[in-house]
Each structure stands twice: as C-alpha cells, then as structure tokens.
Amino acid sequence: MSGIKDPRAAGLAALAGLIADETRAACLLALLDGRAWTAGELARHAGVAASTLSEHLDKLVAGGLLAQERQGRHRYVRLAGARVATLVEDLAAQLPPAEGRRPVRGLREASAGSAMARGRTCYDHLAGRLGIALTDALTARGLLRQDTGFALTEAGLGWFAAAGIPLARGGRRPLARACLDWTERRPHLAGVAGAALCRHALEAGWCERIGSERAVRVTDTGERELSALLGLSPGALR
Amino acid sequence: MSGIKDPRAAGLAALAGLIADETRAACLLALLDGRAWTAGELARHAGVAASTLSEHLDKLVAGGLLAQERQGRHRYVRLAGARVATLVEDLAAQLPPAEGRRPVRGLREASAGSAMARGRTCYDHLAGRLGIALTDALTARGLLRQDTGFALTEAGLGWFAAAGIPLARGGRRPLARACLDWTERRPHLAGVAGAALCRHALEAGWCERIGSERAVRVTDTGERELSALLGLSPGALR
DNA sequence: GGCACCCTTCGGCCGGCACCGAAGGGTCCG
DNA sequence: CGGACCCTTCGGTGCCGGCCGAAGGGTGCC
Numbered sequence: 001m002s003g004i005k006d007p008r009a010a011g012l013a014a015l016a017g018l019i020a021d022e023t024r025a026a027c028l029l030a031l032l033d034g035r036a037w038t039a040g041e042l043a044r045h046a047g048v049a050a051s052t053l054s055e056h057l058d059k060l061v062a063g064g065l066l067a068q069e070r071q072g073r074h075r076y077v078r079l080a081g082a083r084v085a086t087l088v089e090d091l092a093a094q095l096p097p098a099e100g101r102r103p104v105r106g107l108r109e110a111s112a113g114s115a116m117a118r119g120r121t122c123y124d125h126l127a128g129r130l131g132i133a134l135t136d137a138l139t140a141r142g143l144l145r146q147d148t149g150f151a152l153t154e155a156g157l158g159w160f161a162a163a164g165i166p167l168a169r170g171g172r173r174p175l176a177r178a179c180l181d182w183t184e185r186r187p188h189l190a191g192v193a194g195a196a197l198c199r200h201a202l203e204a205g206w207c208e209r210i211g212s213e214r215a216v217r218v219t220d221t222g223e224r225e226l227s228a229l230l231g232l233s234p235g236a237l238r
Numbered sequence: 239m240s241g242i243k244d245p246r247a248a249g250l251a252a253l254a255g256l257i258a259d260e261t262r263a264a265c266l267l268a269l270l271d272g273r274a275w276t277a278g279e280l281a282r283h284a285g286v287a288a289s290t291l292s293e294h295l296d297k298l299v300a301g302g303l304l305a306q307e308r309q310g311r312h313r314y315v316r317l318a319g320a321r322v323a324t325l326v327e328d329l330a331a332q333l334p335p336a337e338g339r340r341p342v343r344g345l346r347e348a349s350a351g352s353a354m355a356r357g358r359t360c361y362d363h364l365a366g367r368l369g370i371a372l373t374d375a376l377t378a379r380g381l382l383r384q385d386t387g388f389a390l391t392e393a394g395l396g397w398f399a400a401a402g403i404p405l406a407r408g409g410r411r412p413l414a415r416a417c418l419d420w421t422e423r424r425p426h427l428a429g430v431a432g433a434a435l436c437r438h439a440l441e442a443g444w445c446e447r448i449g450s451e452r453a454v455r456v457t458d459t460g461e462r463e464l465s466a467l468l469g470l471s472p473g474a475l476r
Numbered sequence: 477g478g479c480a481c482c483c484t485t486c487g488g489c490c491g492g493c494a495c496c497g498a499a500g501g502g503t504c505c506g
Numbered sequence: 507c508g509g510a511c512c513c514t515t516c517g518g519t520g521c522c523g524g525c526c527g528a529a530g531g532g533t534g535c536c
Contacts, residue, residue, distance in 0.1 A: 012330055013259055025250040055493095073502065073511065500516100
C-alpha cells in the first residue's frame with residue numbers, strides 16, 4: 001500500500017504479452033512437441049503469412065522463450081528449454097476443459113486424435129493414457145509418491161538404476177515433477193526422471209513415434225518389457 | 239503439421255492477455271499477499287484512475303482470475319484461488335533476476351524491503367528467509383524430500399500431526415509443492431502443508447504480521463517453539 | 477435529508493500492434 | 507548462371523484496448 005507499483009509488473013506483463021497473441025500461442029503449443037520447426041511450417045500451421053510469422057519469431061526469441069538455429073535458408077526454432085515448456089503447459093492447464101474443444105472433422109483427424117490420446121510426447125516426457133499408465137504403475141509399486149507431494153522414493157531410484165536408465169542428479173531441474181495431462185486431466189511424471197524414461201523408451205524400442213507426429217505407440221517389445229518391469233497389463237496400452 | 243491450429247491457442251492467448259498489461263499485472267502481484275483489496279486501494283497502488291481500474295477488475299473477474307465480494311459501497315477483490323496464485327508466481331519466477339529491480343529510495347522503503355526479505359507471506363504460505371529456513375530445516379530432519387522431487391516423508395506427516403497442525407488430505411491440491419522464492423531464488427514449501435504451517439504459525443503466535451503489510455516477524459514464542467520442534471537456531475530468523 | 481465517499485458508465489482520444497503484399501537478399505540445386 | 511525456395515524488411519492499413527475526466531448511481535454517516 002506504499003503507493004508504489006511492484007517493479008516486476010512491467011516484466012510480468014511483457015512476458016505474458018509474448019503469449020497473449022493467438023498466433024504466437026499456437027506456435028508455442030505446436031512447439032510443445034519438443035521438436036524444432038521451421039518458420040514456414042509454423043506459418044502454415046498458424047495460418048498467417050510468412051512475413052507475419054517471422055516477426056512473431058523475432059519477439060519470442062528476443063523474449064527468451066524460443067531458441068533458434070539457422071541452417072542454410074531455413075530457420076529452425078524450438079522451445080528455449082524445459083522451463084518454458086513447463087510454463088506453457090501450466091498456462092494451458094488453467095484453461096477450462098470445455099474451452100478449446102472443437103468438433104472433430106473427418107475420420108483422418110479422429111484417428112489422429114485418438115492416437116494422441118493414447119500416447120504422445122509432451123516436450124520431453126510421455127503423456128496421454130500411456131503417460132498416465134506409467135505414472136500410475138510407478139505409484140502403485142511404491143516407486144513414486146503422489147500422496148504427499150510428488151517425488152521418487154528410494155525404491156524408485158533403485159528401479160531406474162536396475163532398468164538401466166541413468167538419472168542426472170544435482171541439476172537445477174527437479175528429478176520428478178507432476179505435469180497435468182491435457183486429455184486425461186490427471187498428473188503424470190515429468191522432470192528429469194520423466195525425460196529419461198521417455199528417452200529410454202524410444203531408444204530401447206519400447207515405443208516408437210507414429211509418422212512425424214507427437215503421437216507414440218507401444219511396440220511388442222515395449223509391452224513385454226513394461227509388463228515385466230512394472231506389471232503393466234498389455235491391454236491397457238492399446 | 240495438419241495445417242490446423244491448436245484449438246487451445248485462442249484460450250491460451252486470452253488467458254495470457256489478462257496478465258499482459260502492466261496495470262493488471264501490478265494488481266495480481268499485489269494480490270499475491272492473499273488478502274482482499276478494495277478497488278480504490280488497487281487504483282492508488284497501480285497509479286491509474288479509479289474508472290480505469292474498475293474495467294481491469296471486470297476483466298480479471300470475468301476471466302476467473304479474481305473473486306469479488308461487494309460490501310456496501312466497497313468492492314473487495316482477491317485472487318480466485320491457490321491455482322491462480324501459483325500461476326502468477328510461476329510466471330513471475332521466469333523473470334530474469336536483473337529485470338524488475340529498482341533502486342531503493344529512502345530509509346523507510348529500505349527497512350520495509352529488508353523486513354519483506356526476512357519473512358513474508360506468499361499467498362497462503364511463508365516465504366522470504368523465514369520460509370527458506372523452515373523448508374531447509376524440514377529437509378535436514380528428513381521430514382521433507384527435495385532431492386527426488388518435492389514431497390513430505392512419513393516422518394514429515396508424523397511431525398505435522400505431533401505439532402498439532404492438521405493437514406487436509408485427499409483434495410485436488412497437492413500436499414507439498416515447491417514455490418520458487420522471489421528474493422532468495424530458492425524453493426520453499428507451498429501447497430496444503432505450506433498453507434497449514436503458515437496458518438498455524440500465525441494462530442499459535444509463532445509469527446505476527448508487521449503492520450498491515452505482507453511482512454512477517456518471528457516472535458519470541460516462535461523462536462522457542464521452532465527451536466524445539468525443528469532445531470532452528472534463533473539467530474537465523476532475525 | 478444532506479453530504480461525503482466509493483465505484484461504475486460513457487464518450488473520446490491515442491498509441492501500439494497484428495496483419496498483409498511487394499520487394500529484396502541469401503541459399504541450394506540443376 | 508538461372509531459377510526455385512525460404513526467409514526478412516518495409517510501408518501501409520485497420521483494429522483493439524488502455525487511459526482519462528465527467529457524470530451518475532448506490533451506500534453509509536451525521
């Protein structure tokens with residue numbers, strides 16, 4: 001009440017302003033898949049002229065939300081890091097479920113949508129029903145604690161070690177973090193452990209990407225391994 | 239890459255747009271103290287006309303960020319809930335430390351600032367060096383786990399029960415959550431446990447508010463109790 | 477009742493910004 | 507070297523939204 005505005009207000013407004021545009025928001029949501037997109041791809045995705053999108057990218061890069069890499073005549077752009085991904089996810093998680101739903105048009109889109117709901121990547125970890133199933137299985141086996149917060153247990157650390165999934169500890173990023181799933185509206189494992197699990201699942205062939213999309217499918221190998229390691233019933237992942 | 243924009247983009251942009259104004263951002267930051275402010279107080283705080291602020295409040299209420307209560311000729315307004323508080327904190331935590339610092343003018347402001355740095359409320363939990371000290375003490379005693387995520391341990395649950403601080407479990411809100419401190423830039427305890435601890439500390443007289451501000455001071459009783467319960471050295475809280 | 481106070485509505489002003497198309501520069505390929 | 511392609515810069519346009527002051531309505535106090 002000292003009559004003086006909080007000095008962070010300008011910065012906060014500027015940061016929010018970067019997201020407060022439908023075209024830029026669409027870019028950020030698209031980039032949540034963790035991949036690098038070219039400026040042209042994003043322009044087509046957002047439905048605006050290339051020149052318009054170029055200016056948007058300038059702002060997002062200048063604001064520290066995106067990292068860019070120029071290769072020849074292409075401008076590749078991706079989220080600047082896990083912090084930004086978390087931020088966008090958190091904001092999107094605030095949206096009421098009713099909002100942002102749109103009738104699905106056509107069989108192709110319906111099938112793509114259901115594949116996404118089944119399993120997908122969310123920046124660098126697994127989401128969708130697959131992500132939920134893994135998180136629930138870890139919790140049920142006492143490897144992950146959700147009732148008193150969100151953290152791996154000692155047994156959980158041992159499980160990752162036994163599965164041959166190294167966890168980089170001691171960094172600034174939390175080892176385990178809850179990420180609210182968009183389709184399921186339930187928390188799933190993110191953070192260092194979530195990223196490591198996703199990376200290992202793709203490298204070990206437990207999962208594979210469907211086409212060039214975010215959607216992910218569990219392989220036969222994956223079903224066997226996950227059943228053995230976590231007691232996941234094979235049917236739950238289809 | 240289907241050429242169709244994510245349907246959440248419009249909602250995300252609208253939500254961010256609510257915060258993407260310096261005046262509204264200043265209001266949200268001010269309301270982070272968890273109290274209810276009148277429209278006039280906020281107008282003076284933000285340095286705009288009452289009519290201008292009235293329209294801002296309409297938008298924030300319509301957007302679900304604020305809850306309002308009309309009493310007589312007053313319009314009281316507060317953050318709509320812990321989710322909103324978390325959202326604003328998370329956004330503010332993204333700001334680079336350099337940004338948003340302003341030279342302190344005068345002794346009065348310097349003393350108020352140092353009181354805030356020593357201890358304050360952050361929506362419904364304790365922050366500042368006091369919040370950090372409590373969180374560190376809980377962690378050092380094995381009551382709180384930060385190395386594998388952020389969660390209370392079994393011993394931690396017992397500590398709260400023994401201290402006579404009830405924890406409402408089973409709700410949607412996480413029991414323990416990390417909140418990044420603005421002045422210290424380190425995580426401290428938030429969530430149900432953080433709120434319960436703060437409430438108990440104020441009710442049991444461990445702490446008291448300084449004037450009508452957010453700043454909080456540890457009392458002599460508090461020093462004794464916290465020393466006995468957590469092994470906190472009295473000097474650390476001054 | 478009269479008056480002070482808090483807030484809201486309205487009209488008008490102004491600045492900022494998202495958008496486009498055209499033109500231009502850089503890159504790769506044939 | 508010519509052409510296709512990707513991106514950027516620039517000028518111009520239109521709209522949205524924040525701001526104010528004046529006027530008005532509701533509330534509480536004397």
